[in-house]
Amino acid sequence: MRLIAGLGNPGTSYAATxxxxxxxxxxxxxELHSVSWKDGFRGEYAQITxxxxxxFLLKPMTYMNNSGESVGALCGYYKxxxxxxxxxxxxxxxxxxxxKFSINGSGxxxxxxxxxxxxxxxxxxxxxxxxxxxxxxAEMRGYTKDYVLAAFxxxxxxxxxxxxALGAEAAAFxxxNGVRKAMEKYNGKINRRQx
Numbered sequence: 703m704r705l706i707a708g709l710g711n712p713g714t715s716y717a718a719t720x721x722x723x724x725x726x727x728x729x730x731x732x733e734l735h736s737v738s739w740k741d742g743f744r745g746e747y748a749q750i751t752x753x754x755x756x757x758f759l760l761k762p763m764t765y766m767n768n769s770g771e772s773v774g775a776l777c778g779y780y781k782x783x784x785x786x787x788x789x790x791x792x793x794x795x796x797x798x799x800x801x802k803f804s805i806n807g808s809g810x811x812x813x814x815x816x817x818x819x820x821x822x823x824x825x826x827x828x829x830x831x832x833x834x835x836x837x838x839x840a841e842m843r844g845y846t847k848d849y850v851l852a853a854f855x856x857x858x859x860x861x862x863x864x865x866x867a868l869g870a871e872a873a874a875f876x877x878x879n880g881v882r883k884a885m886e887k888y889n890g891k892i893n894r895r896q897x
Contacts (some may be wrong), residue, residue, distance in 0.1 A: 703752065703877035704786040706731065707760040707773050709814040720834040722851040724790040725761050727869040732759055734870065743779065745772035752877040762814075770816040770821030777822060781800070784827040788876055790869065791815055792850060796833025797803075798858055799865050799893040801872055803885045804829050818829070828881045832869055864895025 708724030719759050732739065732748050737759070739746040745762040758780070762772030777787065791814055796802055805828050809816035819825045834850070835842075836858055842849045854862055868891065876884040 703757055703788055703880075704755075704780070704782045705758045705760060705773075705777065705871055706790065707762070707818075708770075709766060709769050709789065710761065711766050712763045716851070718853045719851050720792050720854060721766060723792045723832045723866070723869070725833060726886045727790050727873060728759050728761050730866055730870040731873060735876075739883060743772050743776040745776070747776060752874075758879050766814040766817075768817055770817035773818050774821030779859070784822050784824040787827045788830060788873060788881075789815065789818060789827055790830045790832065790873060792834045793831035794835045794839065794846065794850065796831055796835060796853075797892075798833055798836045799861060800833035801869060801891055801893075802831045802833070802889050803872075803876070804831060804880060805881060828876065828884075830869065830873055830876070831891040832865075858880050861893055861895060865893040867895065868893045 708728035710716065710722035710725030735750040737748040737750055739748050740829065743760065744764050745760050748759045749756050750759060758776060760772065760776055762769040764771045791812060795810065806826050808825065809819055836855060872884060872888045874886065
């Protein structure tokens with residue numbers, strides 16, 4: 703794994719929203735590895751060491767719908783193949799607190815993922831889908847955009863720290879052990895820890 707990218711929107715008004723779970727997990731990884739963010743590639747990036755090799759962390763600052771511009775720029779400069787990247791993003795088709803790895807999927811209506819696929823010209827990268835749906839798709843019909851841009855509920859925030867810790871743990875495990883082992887270990891796992 704040479705790149706772990708997390709999706710979100712820049713700015714304090716978006717920081718605590720469901721859509722920014724990718725940024726939250728990347729911030730946690732950077733903190734755990736005691737690395738600082740640098741500006742570049744239309745985003746913020748840092749580098750950690752995994753099994754004696756460098757692995758980039760990237761938060762695109764292009765706003766969600768143009769995330770691929772940042773991911774494509776870094777991948778192009780460092781010649782990182784899509785298969786060597788993990789993309790972390792919010793997922794409305796999974797219940798809050800659950801995680802799932804997938805490979806070769808479509809964007810599934812997620813504009814950030816669609817942008818990355820478009821700019822890389824490929825979809826054979828691994829995705830860590832973080833379940834953020836506290837209600838059903840039927841209940842959020844007509845206001846999906848508002849839902850993902852809303853903050854987590856007070857009840858959800860009680861376990862949000864544990865949820866993001868699970869995401870960071872799963873991402874680190876993938877970088878060290880590969881996608882297949884990560885899928886076996888984490889797919890379908892649900893966070894049970896309180897913050």
